[in-house]
Amino acid sequence: MPAIQVDGLTKRFGETVAVDDLSFTVGSGELFGLLGPNGAGKSTLINMLVTLLRPTSGTALVDGHDVANETAAVRNSIGIVFQEQALDEELTGAENLAFHARLYGIRGEKRAERMDEILDLVGLQEQRDDQVSTYSGGMKRRLEIGRGLLHEPAVLFLDEPTTGLDARTRRDSWEYIRRLNEEAGVSVVLTTHYIEEAEQLCDRVAVVDDGRIAAIDSPSALTGAIGGDVVTLELDGPTATLRTRLDGEPWVAEVADDDSGLHVTVDHGRQRIADLVRLADDAGASVAAVDVREPNLETAFLSLTGATIAEREADAAGGRAGSAGRTDAVVGGEADR
Numbered sequence: 001m002p003a004i005q006v007d008g009l010t011k012r013f014g015e016t017v018a019v020d021d022l023s024f025t026v027g028s029g030e031l032f033g034l035l036g037p038n039g040a041g042k043s044t045l046i047n048m049l050v051t052l053l054r055p056t057s058g059t060a061l062v063d064g065h066d067v068a069n070e071t072a073a074v075r076n077s078i079g080i081v082f083q084e085q086a087l088d089e090e091l092t093g094a095e096n097l098a099f100h101a102r103l104y105g106i107r108g109e110k111r112a113e114r115m116d117e118i119l120d121l122v123g124l125q126e127q128r129d130d131q132v133s134t135y136s137g138g139m140k141r142r143l144e145i146g147r148g149l150l151h152e153p154a155v156l157f158l159d160e161p162t163t164g165l166d167a168r169t170r171r172d173s174w175e176y177i178r179r180l181n182e183e184a185g186v187s188v189v190l191t192t193h194y195i196e197e198a199e200q201l202c203d204r205v206a207v208v209d210d211g212r213i214a215a216i217d218s219p220s221a222l223t224g225a226i227g228g229d230v231v232t233l234e235l236d237g238p239t240a241t242l243r244t245r246l247d248g249e250p251w252v253a254e255v256a257d258d259d260s261g262l263h264v265t266v267d268h269g270r271q272r273i274a275d276l277v278r279l280a281d282d283a284g285a286s287v288a289a290v291d292v293r294e295p296n297l298e299t300a301f302l303s304l305t306g307a308t309i310a311e312r313e314a315d316a317a318g319g320r321a322g323s324a325g326r327t328d329a330v331v332g333g334e335a336d337r
C-alpha cells in the first residue's frame with residue numbers, strides 16, 4: 001500500500017486556487033519532498049493531507065485512509081511537525097515527550113521504552129532532563145521531530161523542517177531525518193523551498209509551482225532531464241556566423257542568445273570551452289567572458305517553471321502585499337469538524 005495516494009486534489013480560497021488538481025503517489029518508506037517557493041501551495045496541500053483543511057474536490061488517502069471521512073484513522077497514522085515551534089520551553093525534553101505520549105494513550109512501560117528509543121534516535125538522550133529553553137534551535141527541532149514519531153506513525157509530515165536553522169544545523173538535521181526514515185522505517189513527506197535540501201535529502205521531489213506539480217522525479221532525474229551544461233559566451237563582435245557554425249556542430253545540443261550572451265548547451269561544458277573559444281575566433285567574434293552552469297535542481301526549477309525560486313518568492317511577496325485576503329489561521333474553523 002502506498003503511503004499517500006492523491007487524485008485530483010484541489011483547494012480553493014475564494015478566487016485563489018491554492019492547490020490545483022494534483023495527483024501523485026508517495027511510496028511506502030519513501031523520503032518525499034515538495035519543493036517550491038513560498039505561496040506555491042505546499043502548506044495547503046500538507047494541511048489537507050493531515051486533515052486540518054477540507055479539500056474542495058478530489059481525494060487523498062494517507063496510509064490507506066481517506067482524509068475527508070476517516071479523519072481519526074488518518075490522524076493516528078501520521079506525525080506532524082509544523083513550521084512554527086510548538087514545545088513547552090518550561091518543561092524538560094523528556095517531559096515534553098511524556099506529555100505528548102499521554103495524549104496518544106501510550107502508557108506505563110511502553111511509554112518509557114518508546115521515549116528512550118526516540119531520545120536515542122534524535123540524539124537527545126544526554127539532554128533529556130534539561131529544560132527545553134536551554135536547547136539550541138537544532139535540538140528543539142529534533143525534539144519536535146522525535147515527538148512526532150512517538151506513536152509510531154506510518155507517515156511523518158515535516159513542514160519546512162529546517163527553516164530558521166543555520167547551514168550547519170540544517171545539514172545535521174538532514175542526517176537525523178535520513179536516519180529516522182531508514183531506522184524507524186517511516187515514510188516522510190517534507191516541504192521545502194531550499195533546493196539543496198530537496199537535492200541532498202529526498203528520494204523523489206515534486207516541483208510545485210502555483211498550485212500545480214511541474215515535475216516529479218528523483219533529484220538526479222530532474223536535473224538530468226534538462227540535458228547538459230550551459231556555457232554562456234559573452235562576445236564582442238557579430239554573432240550570426242558563430243551561431244550558424246554552432247548549430248552545425250554535432251556536440252552542441254542547443255544555442256540561444258539574449259543580452260547576456262550566447263548560451264550553448266553541451267555535455268561536459270568545461271571541456272568544451274577551448275573549442276567554443278576557437279570557433280568564436282574563427283567566426284570573427286572575440287570572447288570577453290565565459291560562464292559554465294552545470295545543471296542542478298535550481299536550473300531544473302528554472303527550466304520547468306520559467307523562473308527561479310527567488311523570483312517566484314519575490315512575485316508572491318508583491319502579490320501578498322497587495323491583497324489583504326489571506327487568513328493565516330489555516331486551521332481556522334476547519335480543525336474540529
Ligand SMILES: Nc1ncnc2c1ncn2[C@@H]1O[C@H](COP(=O)(O)OP(=O)(O)OP(=O)(O)O)[C@@H](O)[C@H]1O
Binds near residue numbers: 018036043045325
Ligand atoms: N487560509 C487562506 N485563505 C486565503 N488564501 C490562502 C489561505 N491559505 C493559503 N492561501 C493562499 O494559497 C496560496 C498557497 O499558499 P500556501 O501557504 O499553501 O503556500 P506555501 O507553498 O505553503 O507557502 P508558505 O511556505 O509560505 O506557507 C497562496 O496564494 C496563499 O496566499
